[in-house]
Amino acid sequence: MKGDLKIFNTIVDKLLIAEKETPVVEYIEAAKLHDRIDLSLSNEAMKEDDFQDLLEDLILTTPRTSSKLFFNQLFGGRKGKAVLGDLLAVMLNNSMYTYKVGGPQVGVEKSIINKLCEMVGYGKEGNGTFPSGGSMSNLMAMIMARDAHDPKIKLEGTSKKLIVYTSKASHYSTPKNAAMMGIGRNNVRFVNTNSEGELLPDHLEELILTDLEMGNTPFYVNLTAGTTVLGAYDSIPPVSTICKRYNLWLHVDGAYGGGVIFSKKYKHLLKGIEEADSFSVNAHKMLGTPLTCSIVLTKHSQQLYDSFSNDAEYLYQTDGDDYNLGKISMQCGRRNDALKFWTLWKSVGTETLEKYVDHQFYLAEVAREYIRNHPDYTLYSFDDSISICFNYKGIDANELCTLMYEESEIMVGFGKFRDDEFIRFVTINSENEKEDILNFFSKLEAFVEQSVQLAPTSLT
Numbered sequence: 001m002k003g004d005l006k007i008f009n010t011i012v013d014k015l016l017i018a019e020k021e022t023p024v025v026e027y028i029e030a031a032k033l034h035d036r037i038d039l040s041l042s043n044e045a046m047k048e049d050d051f052q053d054l055l056e057d058l059i060l061t062t063p064r065t066s067s068k069l070f071f072n073q074l075f076g077g078r079k080g081k082a083v084l085g086d087l088l089a090v091m092l093n094n095s096m097y098t099y100k101v102g103g104p105q106v107g108v109e110k111s112i113i114n115k116l117c118e119m120v121g122y123g124k125e126g127n128g129t130f131p132s133g134g135s136m137s138n139l140m141a142m143i144m145a146r147d148a149h150d151p152k153i154k155l156e157g158t159s160k161k162l163i164v165y166t167s168k169a170s171h172y173s174t175p176k177n178a179a180m181m182g183i184g185r186n187n188v189r190f191v192n193t194n195s196e197g198e199l200l201p202d203h204l205e206e207l208i209l210t211d212l213e214m215g216n217t218p219f220y221v222n223l224t225a226g227t228t229v230l231g232a233y234d235s236i237p238p239v240s241t242i243c244k245r246y247n248l249w250l251h252v253d254g255a256y257g258g259g260v261i262f263s264k265k266y267k268h269l270l271k272g273i274e275e276a277d278s279f280s281v282n283a284h285k286m287l288g289t290p291l292t293c294s295i296v297l298t299k300h301s302q303q304l305y306d307s308f309s310n311d312a313e314y315l316y317q318t319d320g321d322d323y324n325l326g327k328i329s330m331q332c333g334r335r336n337d338a339l340k341f342w343t344l345w346k347s348v349g350t351e352t353l354e355k356y357v358d359h360q361f362y363l364a365e366v367a368r369e370y371i372r373n374h375p376d377y378t379l380y381s382f383d384d385s386i387s388i389c390f391n392y393k394g395i396d397a398n399e400l401c402t403l404m405y406e407e408s409e410i411m412v413g414f415g416k417f418r419d420d421e422f423i424r425f426v427t428i429n430s431e432n433e434k435e436d437i438l439n440f441f442s443k444l445e446a447f448v449e450q451s452v453q454l455a456p457t458s459l460t
């Protein structure tokens with residue numbers, strides 16, 4: 001073990017240097033991957049030196065998601081204290097289903113859940129868990145909603161036509177989860193959004209009324225706090241009123257933007273969250289924790305238990321249900337995703353998490369201001385979002401992003417809202433500074449300037 005930890009340190013030292021010197025790793029075409037690195041598995045053991053060289057090569061040819069030129073996804077950066085927690089979780093290798101096996105780690109998870117419930121306004125009635133991702137958080141919410149609507153369904157199934165509502169700008173996991181639950185993709189209603197990508201409550205109510213007239217069974221509304229492309233926040237209070245009127249479960253998917261719960265300045269974007277039946281947030285997005293760290297909370301702790309508990313004599317042998325977290329989770333064996341968030345939070349304090357969040361909005365403001373002051377750019381996104389959507393000189397966003405990736409310049413993605421396609425630049429890495437944001441734009445401009453491929457054909 002000690003030898004392997006030495007290898008770990010050696011490779012990580014090199015990785016940290018490589019990230020600084022070459023923030024975007026050399027592109028390897030997928031079709032040529034297996035020629036470039038020998039990933040095949042064989043009968044015989046490898047010579048130790050050869051193995052170490054190969055492993056180092058594999059690590060150093062992998063995309064560098066913590067570097068200062070990675071803006072491709074809704075995560076980025078690396079917080080040392082969170083990494084420390086995750087490494088220790090691997091060393092401990094607990095499973096979070098029982099107190100007998102998880103011990104104090106169960107307390108770590110419960111402490112985060114309780115604190116978040118308090119911050120959201122669910123108080124002592126609330127509870128929650130760490131599912132394996134934001135998509136699974138949303139699935140758990142949908143399952144609780146179904147069981148709250150009709151507790152017999154989990155025993156007998158149903159022939160009722162259950163209907164789900166979510167906005168056109170919401171994450172794809174909602175229709176996917178509806179498919180997996182047997183509700184059916186065709187029974188997901190996509191509510192229109194306004195020009196800023198926020199769900200229109202009036203249209204939601206119209207759709208509900210139409211379904212009721214048709215004899216369908218509405219049961220679940222999903223709102224998004226931070227839509228995946230524009231970063232828009234759906235307004236909670238009017239939708240909460242509608243949900244109460246028709247007795248529907250309201251879930252707020254804050255996988256991306258739910259981190260604003262930590263910010264005095266931005267938590268107004270979640271105004272009314274205490275009225276929602278459930279809320280999810282990915283600490284691996286705005287809150288600087290490594291993948292995966294997803295949390296789903298509900299204000300109906302009994303519903304969480306009723307939907308997910310199973311008796312299992314071979315598993316639950318000691319301590320009360322309160323500390324046997326397998327009774328409220330989807331998985332049986334479950335990774336300790338809580339420790340890394342706890343080591344970060346405990347060491348830096350809530351105020352610093354708030355600073356991380358506020359800093360991301362500050363960087364977004366820097367980016368928007370740059371775009372507004374430079375006429376070659378078109379801005380497509382709005383204030384109070386850390387997704388900055390833009391085009392440069394009318395160049396096709398897909399083409400530009402792909403070329404910058406293939407030529408190892410910048411990792412950034414593109415997205416679409418209505419008829420517009422644009423670059424989606426995400427300022428979620430709170431280790432970046434103003435200069436890093438400005439550097440992104442100057443690199444992009446220099447790239448376009450020298451690019452033979454882009455210049456003659458695509459410029460408008």
Ligand SMILES: *Cc1c(COP(=O)(O)O)cnc(C)c1O
Pocket residue numbers: 074132133134135136170171173224226227228253254255256282294
């Ligand atoms: C990222 C995201 C998800 C999915 O979370 P995963 O952890 O990637 O499964 C769900 N909803 C929204 C709004 C997201 O941005």
